[in-house]
Amino acid sequence: MSTIEIKGICKRYGSTLALDNVDLTLEPNRIYGLLGRNGADKTTLLNLITNKIFPTQGEIVIDGANVLENDQALSKIFYMMEASLYPSSLRVKEAFRWSKEFYPDFDMNYALNLSEKFGLNMNKRVKELSTGYGSIMKAIIALASNASIVIFDEPVLGLDANHREMFYRELVASYSLRPKTIIISTHLIEEISEVLEEVIIIKDGRIILKQPVEDLLSQAYTVSGEAAQVERFIEGKRCVSGETLGKFRAVTVMECLQNTDRALARELELDLSGVELQKLFISLTNS
Amino acid sequence: MRLNFASDKPIYLQLAEAIEDDILKGIFEENGQVASTTELAVSLRINPATAGKGLNLLVDEGILFKKRGVGMFVAVGAREMILQKRKETFYQDYVMKLLDEASKINIPIEEVIAMIERGRVS
Numbered sequence: 137m138s139t140i141e142i143k144g145i146c147k148r149y150g151s152t153l154a155l156d157n158v159d160l161t162l163e164p165n166r167i168y169g170l171l172g173r174n175g176a177d178k179t180t181l182l183n184l185i186t187n188k189i190f191p192t193q194g195e196i197v198i199d200g201a202n203v204l205e206n207d208q209a210l211s212k213i214f215y216m217m218e219a220s221l222y223p224s225s226l227r228v229k230e231a232f233r234w235s236k237e238f239y240p241d242f243d244m245n246y247a248l249n250l251s252e253k254f255g256l257n258m259n260k261r262v263k264e265l266s267t268g269y270g271s272i273m274k275a276i277i278a279l280a281s282n283a284s285i286v287i288f289d290e291p292v293l294g295l296d297a298n299h300r301e302m303f304y305r306e307l308v309a310s311y312s313l314r315p316k317t318i319i320i321s322t323h324l325i326e327e328i329s330e331v332l333e334e335v336i337i338i339k340d341g342r343i344i345l346k347q348p349v350e351d352l353l354s355q356a357y358t359v360s361g362e363a364a365q366v367e368r369f370i371e372g373k374r375c376v377s378g379e380t381l382g383k384f385r386a387v388t389v390m391e392c393l394q395n396t397d398r399a400l401a402r403e404l405e406l407d408l409s410g411v412e413l414q415k416l417f418i419s420l421t422n423s
Numbered sequence: 424m425r426l427n428f429a430s431d432k433p434i435y436l437q438l439a440e441a442i443e444d445d446i447l448k449g450i451f452e453e454n455g456q457v458a459s460t461t462e463l464a465v466s467l468r469i470n471p472a473t474a475g476k477g478l479n480l481l482v483d484e485g486i487l488f489k490k491r492g493v494g495m496f497v498a499v500g501a502r503e504m505i506l507q508k509r510k511e512t513f514y515q516d517y518v519m520k521l522l523d524e525a526s527k528i529n530i531p532i533e534e535v536i537a538m539i540e541r542g543r544v545s
Contacts, residue, residue: 167470304468312461312471330428330469350433350473357431402523410431 137164138212138284138317140185144194147180147341154180156341158194164284165315167307167331169322169349172338173421178321179218181338182287185319186215198285214239214283216274218290224263228256228273232280241282250276250306254299267294275303279310285317292324300324304331329413339421349413356416357393360386361406369397369404377419388419426467434469438477443486443505446497453502457487457495484508 140162147155154177162168172178183189185196187203187210195202201209222231228251236242251258254272265273271293278286292300308331311318322328329349337345345352356376359369363385366378370387378387388411401408424441426434445451460478464471478495481487486501498504525535 166472301468305465308468308471309461309465312464330426330434330467330473333470333472349470350435353431354433405527412428 138199139164140285140317141197142181142185142194143197145181145184145191145196146193147177147184147189148192154341155184155191158341158343160336160343160346162317162319164317166333167311167318167320169320169325169328169332169335170338171322171325171335171417174323176338176421177341178338179289182215182289182319182321186210186213186287188215211238212283213285213287214278214281215287216278216289216291218293220262220270220274222262224261226262227258228260228262228265229258231262231273231277232258235277235281239281239283242277243280243282246310247276247280250279253306254302268296268299271295272299272303279306282314283316285319288318288320288322290322291320292322292327300327304328307331325414325417326412335413337417337420344420352416353411353413355392356388356390356411358386358388358409358411358415359401359406360384360409361404365404365406369400369406376416377422388416424467426469435473435477435480438463438467438469438474439480442477442481443509446486446501447505451497453497453499455497456493457497459494 140160142158142160142162145155145158146153158181170178170181180189184191185203187196187205190204195204197203198209198212203209222234226234232242232244232247235247236244248258250256254276256269256272256276260269262270262273271291272295275288275291278288278291292303295303304327307318320328320332332349334346334348335352336343359366361384363380363383366385366387370389374390376388376390378385393408398408424438424445426437426441428434430437442451442457445457446453451457457478458466460471460475463469463478464474467474478487482489482495484504485498486504487495488498489495521535522532525532530538
């Protein structure tokens with residue numbers, strides 16, 4: 137059970153402000169999705185949480201202790217980085233043993249079991265692994281680490297569809313068995329949206345949204361139909377994006393759908409439908 | 424059991440309905456055990472909290488009941504309860520949609536009724 141508090145974090149690289157006054161509290165035992173477009177500084181935030189880099193301003197606190205140079209606080213986190221930091225001549229099974237040194241609760245049997253399921257050859261050296269199997273090795277270590285906070289940065293990079301599916305299932309299974317705080321940064325939103333409990337969307341170094349997925353999806357809908365009628369419908373409503381195709385128009389509205397809206401849509405002969413997380417993400421982060 | 428992730432119906436409601444469907448089909452029998460939160464979450468690849476919410480909805484309605492430390496079971500009378508509930512939503516979910524679509528494509532009501540008659544005998 138670990139809580140992460142991010143308080144007033146700024147990170148400046150020279151004259152660029154990568155993160156701008158980020159405040160965020162991550163509750164224990166939830167699966168968070170950290171979403172953002174390329175260059176949104178998701179990894180910067182993860183590197184700060186894990187003390188790989190230092191904030192220009194603000195602090196990050198885990199269970200009441202600042203993470204700055206704090207090995208005890210940092211030992212609660214397993215961070216699966218996009219970059220591989222394992223020595224390239226290390227064999228997979230040695231990487232497992234090595235992990236056990238740093239994470240005493242590392243479950244070796246589970247790691248062996250997963251390696252067999254994924255077809256990961258444990259005698260191979262890290263440098264001999266394909267991109268996919270490199271990700272798989274790191275993901276297996278993360279799943280087996282049993283740290284109370286596990287962070288995945290692009291966990292399914294290079295994985296084929298079958299292996300991605302297996303990874304999501306194993307993630308849910310291991311989380312059910314041993315609840316922990318999980319943060320997943322990914323671009324494959326559609327695949328993972330049902331696994332997430334909450335999403336955090338980062339844009340231009342700021343958190344623009346943090347909300348349970350279910351609430352978010354229930355507070356948005358798409359209205360579509362004849363363009364002029366759609367315009368009448370959305371008057372005074374909060375809209376995030378729209379597309380037009382001839383006289384057809386579809387607009388995403390960021391409001392709860394009321395019964396009066398349903399009646400109005402019927403009267404104007406418009407269609408109402410739900411919004412998927414990925415579409416909503418695109419609407420919110422475009423421009 | 425299948426869920427439609429693209430549907431605008433929340434996943435926990437879809438899950439609750441899918442379990443109800445399985446009870447109606449006799450896949451889960453009254454007094455019999457249903458899948459656990461973990462089993463459902465893993466096999467459907469959804470967040471365990473979502474799976475739990477779907478199951479709890481059915482517990483609140485008296486369709487399922489919990490046996491501490493053992494799991495979830497189908498209540499006696501669950502089938503009847505589900506049938507009753509489904510009848511109430513049938514009008515909104517099917518009849519109204521049918522009439523909406525018919526009006527959109529200009530099928531007169533008499534023709535709709537004739538189609539229902541035809542469907543009944545075939």
